[in-house]
Amino acid sequence: MNHTTQPNIKAVLFDWDMTLGAALGNISSVERTAALLRHVGLNYSMEAIEAARAQRQARIEQGQLPGPLAPQTKEGLIVYYQQLLALLDHPQPSADLGEQVYNAYAHLAFVFYPDTLPTFRALAAQGVPLGIITNHSPAIRPVIEAELGAFVSPETILISGELDLYKPEPAIFRQAASRLQIPIEHCLYVGDNLEVDALGAITAGYGLGLWCDRSAQPAPENLPDGVHRITDLEQVIPYVVDGKR
Template sequence: MGARLWLLDLDDTLLQDLSVTREVLEALGEEAGVKGLFGAVRARAEALFRQAPFYPWAERLGHSALEALWARYSTPGLEGWAAWAWPFREQVFREALEALGGPAERARELAEAFFQRRRRYPLFPEVPEFLLALRERGAHLVLLTNGVPDLQREKLAGAGLLEAFSLTLISGEVGLGKPDPRLFRMAFCAHGVAPEEAVMVGDNPQRDVQGALLAGAKAVWVDRGHRPPDPRFPPHLAVRDLREALALLG
């Protein structure tokens, strides 16, 4: 029997994420007269994010340093994050600009510009056809995404995916993040499906592939060119286009 339950990751699986961040930052760098702003911001954001008082929680739930630069933190319970965020963002841009010999006095301006311009939600080109093919074959579709609730739901709304899934599990809402197999089992139980009838599709070997293997599901690794394969967690199938995974429908 082919896979009945399809667990789908969001960022860099269905939704173009890192490439949009890079494009926005590179454009802002050009406007500020510096080259390499994406790399400098990413390095400073990741280093400073590890010093945040909430970092262990963010790491466990899969909320990244780059996302912290544009999350609204409007979810009830994240008021502390909201108060922390703008000083963090300004410091990230100031240190990045200083490292590049750029106008550090424009740090707040650039941080605010990134916060506004980053709100783009393009899907990968094959996603509509892929999702339609799954639905036509009677597959159950579940979104399994790590991150803070308000940002992940904003992405879903912006990408037109709010109604695409029978169940949406966001790590920040349920308190469990991939690769914790309990998150996967929630989806199995909700649909009355055995692990071997499920497939997880995602771009992150450590979170998506490992989680699927721990939970007993099939794992499809989507190579978007951002992450290398991890030999510790071999997927059942590696693809570059989501439509290649339809072979698992049986």
């Protein structure tokens, strides 16, 4: 692998969901949605959920429903669950029910990917300051603190639902760098979403944005300046320890 000099990275921050692991582990997103709805007492088949999701996408693309397709904010996700439940013919897809589903997501058992804890151990052994920035409800905090408290201090776990700031807004990335007391240009952010995570971090001023792409799809030919693609979290380590790619 060719090595090119990178910015002097001194701190690493990570997304949580679908970057470090997944709710209920290695299952499909439809299975996860079905389990989430069951968690709040709503029983729908995966076939019905898949059909409702397809209908929602089609109606958004046709301008019949407000988007976005993949909301990041609490308000957007509540609307998403309301839309989904309406398409599932729920009799009362209220905002209160949508919020109940939104909050329940944090209570699904979280399963780390195999590369997560080895990566955190390696970075912590080098004394690298670590942080988490996640678009999530406040209910996820005790989970993150219980699972990663040995590596990440509570004040460097930034949760959108606590701050009313959401990636890719620059403010949440900048606040995280400030809490770590590291100049923002010496921070690196890792996430599974190219636009929201990697590009969002670069736009906020981070030295690097790493897109953790576990899709097994061919790499795109071009990525924005400052954004690199990795396929395994342990590929983060050389960016910090060696300062090289």
